[in-house]
Amino acid sequence: MDLHSITGPSFLKELTTKQLEVLSEDIRRFLIENLSRTGGHIGPNLGVVELTVALHKVFDSPSDKFIWDVGHQSYVHKILTGRAGQFDTLRQFKGLCGFPKRNESDHDVWETGHSSTSLSAAMGMAAARDIKKDSNHVIPIIGDGALTGGMAFEALNHIGHTKTDMIVILNDNEMSIAPNVGAMHSMLGRMRTAGKYNKVKDDLEYLLKKVPAVGGRLASTAERVKDSLKYLVVSGMFFEEMGFTYLGPIDGHDLEELEDNLRYAKKTKGPVLLHVVTKKGKGFLPAEQDTIGTWHGTGPYKMETGDLVKSSSKAPSWSGLVAETVRKLARTDERIVAITPAMPVGSKLEGFASEFPDRMFDVGIAEQHATTMAAGLATQDMKPFLAIYSTFLQRAYDQVVHDICRQNLNVFIGIDRSGLVGADGETHQGVFDIAFLRHLPNMVIMMPKDENEGQHMVKTAIDYNGGPIALRYPRGNGLGVPMDEELKALPIGSWEVLQEGTDAVILTFGTTIPMALHAAEQLLEQGISAQVVNARFIKPMDEAMLHSIFERNIPVVTIEEAVLQGGFGSAVLEFAQENGYRETVIDRLGIPDHFIEHGDVSELMDEIHLNSDEVVRVVKKWTQSKKQAGSTIL
Numbered sequence: 001m002d003l004h005s006i007t008g009p010s011f012l013k014e015l016t017t018k019q020l021e022v023l024s025e026d027i028r029r030f031l032i033e034n035l036s037r038t039g040g041h042i043g044p045n046l047g048v049v050e051l052t053v054a055l056h057k058v059f060d061s062p063s064d065k066f067i068w069d070v071g072h073q074s075y076v077h078k079i080l081t082g083r084a085g086q087f088d089t090l091r092q093f094k095g096l097c098g099f100p101k102r103n104e105s106d107h108d109v110w111e112t113g114h115s116s117t118s119l120s121a122a123m124g125m126a127a128a129r130d131i132k133k134d135s136n137h138v139i140p141i142i143g144d145g146a147l148t149g150g151m152a153f154e155a156l157n158h159i160g161h162t163k164t165d166m167i168v169i170l171n172d173n174e175m176s177i178a179p180n181v182g183a184m185h186s187m188l189g190r191m192r193t194a195g196k197y198n199k200v201k202d203d204l205e206y207l208l209k210k211v212p213a214v215g216g217r218l219a220s221t222a223e224r225v226k227d228s229l230k231y232l233v234v235s236g237m238f239f240e241e242m243g244f245t246y247l248g249p250i251d252g253h254d255l256e257e258l259e260d261n262l263r264y265a266k267k268t269k270g271p272v273l274l275h276v277v278t279k280k281g282k283g284f285l286p287a288e289q290d291t292i293g294t295w296h297g298t299g300p301y302k303m304e305t306g307d308l309v310k311s312s313s314k315a316p317s318w319s320g321l322v323a324e325t326v327r328k329l330a331r332t333d334e335r336i337v338a339i340t341p342a343m344p345v346g347s348k349l350e351g352f353a354s355e356f357p358d359r360m361f362d363v364g365i366a367e368q369h370a371t372t373m374a375a376g377l378a379t380q381d382m383k384p385f386l387a388i389y390s391t392f393l394q395r396a397y398d399q400v401v402h403d404i405c406r407q408n409l410n411v412f413i414g415i416d417r418s419g420l421v422g423a424d425g426e427t428h429q430g431v432f433d434i435a436f437l438r439h440l441p442n443m444v445i446m447m448p449k450d451e452n453e454g455q456h457m458v459k460t461a462i463d464y465n466g467g468p469i470a471l472r473y474p475r476g477n478g479l480g481v482p483m484d485e486e487l488k489a490l491p492i493g494s495w496e497v498l499q500e501g502t503d504a505v506i507l508t509f510g511t512t513i514p515m516a517l518h519a520a521e522q523l524l525e526q527g528i529s530a531q532v533v534n535a536r537f538i539k540p541m542d543e544a545m546l547h548s549i550f551e552r553n554i555p556v557v558t559i560e561e562a563v564l565q566g567g568f569g570s571a572v573l574e575f576a577q578e579n580g581y582r583e584t585v586i587d588r589l590g591i592p593d594h595f596i597e598h599g600d601v602s603e604l605m606d607e608i609h610l611n612s613d614e615v616v617r618v619v620k621k622w623t624q625s626k627k628q629a630g631s632t633i634l
């Protein structure tokens with residue numbers, strides 16, 4: 001079938017199971033081909049082809065509400081709702097979003113990207129329906145990984161209590177990004193196994209009726225069936241006890257079974273949980289056989305061989321640099337423990353995990369738990385390294401405030417993916433952490449200019465015993481600079497002059513240092529000499545250097561790949577105001593006050609004028625106008 005001809009899902013109602021199977025294979029082939037060029041979340045989407053087809057056949061989106069948890073597995077939904085033609089722009093600047101997007105289609109009723117929000121949103125939509133006395137269905141689709149998120153349990157607890165009509169689809173593929181973890185995961189495993197014994201039990205009962213005398217093996221098999229039934233009943237009871245009608249586990253690739261169970265759920269009153277067992281990556285061998293998480297989300301790849309198109313950079317990845325430096329220090333410091341909320345692969349902690357299995361904790365998609373667990377470790381004089389993406393740290397804000405900063409505990413927070421991340425877009429840009437951490441008492445925040453300074457900052461963090469310390473680092477690779485043999489802790493709050501200058505000062509850190517140095521070069525060619533300072537400690541700032549800068553009363557320009565509101569530039573403004581520097585011009589470049597969509601990072605930076613041309617323009621503006629006396633604090 002030409003998937004580009006699909007304008008909406010209603011055509012599915014007329015198709016037979018055989019036709020739906022053919023359609024599913026067409027969709028699978030389309031995904032494999034298109035994502036080999038664009039990259040994307042291939043594994044999760046190949047796993048939900050039949051499930052999504054069956055959902056759109058049985059229900060009537062958008063009046064029936066599909067809520068995709070995390071939303072990375074919504075490509076099939078997008079194909080069936082008329083967006084196949086946009087897949088060549090997937091996750092690209094001004095192109096198709098890789099997650100549900102309300103302004104793309106009425107069928108995208110809820111935007112996701114962060115995990116475990118679907119059940120709460122569904123409860124809201126169901127409550128609204130009940131108040132308005134509407135009769136539509138509300139259908140959150142949540143993965144076994146997302147089900148390890150605390151929010152999901154908060155919602156299960158409430159949904160079960162209200163007895164509202166809702167059909168929760170649990171997409172159980174035994175994987176989070178990496179193999180799933182936790183007691184819930186083990187329970188689902190028992191249910192999956194018991195589910196298979198269920199069929200064996202039926203067959204055996206049939207056989208037992210045929211064979212008059214039982215004994216020996218047959219009796220022990222019957223015993224085994226009884227045990228597995230216990231698992232199914234007990235585990236299924238978990239959801240039943242939470243107020244749900246539990247259905248399953250069923251084969252999530254069997255369209256007939258899916259349709260039968262969805263129709264049964266559709267006419268069942270109260271909350272229903274349909275446990276669907278799927279295979280992540282189904283239909284593409286490299287993804288199907290993936291046991292570590294490589295094919296969860298990828299860049300472009302060779303379809304024929306499954307070879308990923310590697311990044312050309314020879315420099316180490318930032319995640320790998322930090323994780324491997326922590327690992328190196330852990331060899332002689334038994335206090336060091338690593339914690340990741342379900343991102344062992346993204347945070348490159350596999351090496352640490354293999355060398356120190358007893359000191360590595362993957363806690364599942366549980367950022368709040370991870371953060372407070374780190375605080376607990378620190379009270380016992382351990383040195384916890386909490387590796388967490390900037391965007392996901394947002395979920396643990398109160399744990400940072402209430403449990404870490406207030407008790408002034410020695411937690412080392414590795415804030416990975418700091419700055420714009422690119423293709424994941426709005427829900428994943430790591431641009432708020434400076435603004436939401438800078439105002440916390442006791443917090444230290446630093447960001448290195450390159451991977452060599454980065455390794456020294458890891459040493460700084462491990463050696464630091466004055467309370468919480470956060471090291472920000474971006475997605476992707478370093479600059480490929482030479483690495484010092486010996487690690488040396490940096491003085492907390494120390495800045496570094498990278499280039500002298502007499503007409504203006506540029507204060508910046510991390511990924512925007514190259515931009516500042518390039519702008520200073522261009523300015524020098526135009527007769528303007530700008531000093532460039534590596535403001536590598538965002539908090540505490542180097543106040544001695546700031547005083548010396550402001551006493552020169554030349555324009556100051558701050559640059560940060562983070563939100564301006566409450567960011568580093570705001571801190572410099574506050575310093576100037578608090579210390580009476582009213583003469584000096586201060587201008588700030590950074591992320592403006594709106595969410596930044598998906599696209600290539602350099603395109604996004606140009607779109608918001610965060611580039612060296614803008615730095616040149618702003619410095620020239622103020623140095624020239626300074627010559628005409630007067631001054632303004634911005």
Ligand SMILES: Cc1ncc(C[n+]2csc(CCOP(=O)(O)OP(=O)(O)O)c2C)c(N)n1
Nearest residue numbers: 044113114115143144145146175176177342
């Ligand atoms: C709050 C939060 N933490 C971490 C992530 C990163 N993440 C994206 S998908 C995923 C695994 C989801 O597993 P599951 O729900 O089982 O979906 P599957 O990929 O198996 O289909 C994780 C940890 C996230 N999106 N949100």
Ligand SMILES: CC(=O)[C@@H](O)[C@H](O)COP(=O)(O)O
Nearest residue numbers: 070072113297346417424475
């Ligand atoms: C959907 C999701 O949240 C993750 O898969 C995320 O896309 C991973 O990001 P990285 O690719 O930066 O590890």
Ligand SMILES: [Mg+2]
Nearest residue numbers: 143144145175
């Ligand atoms: Mg899963």
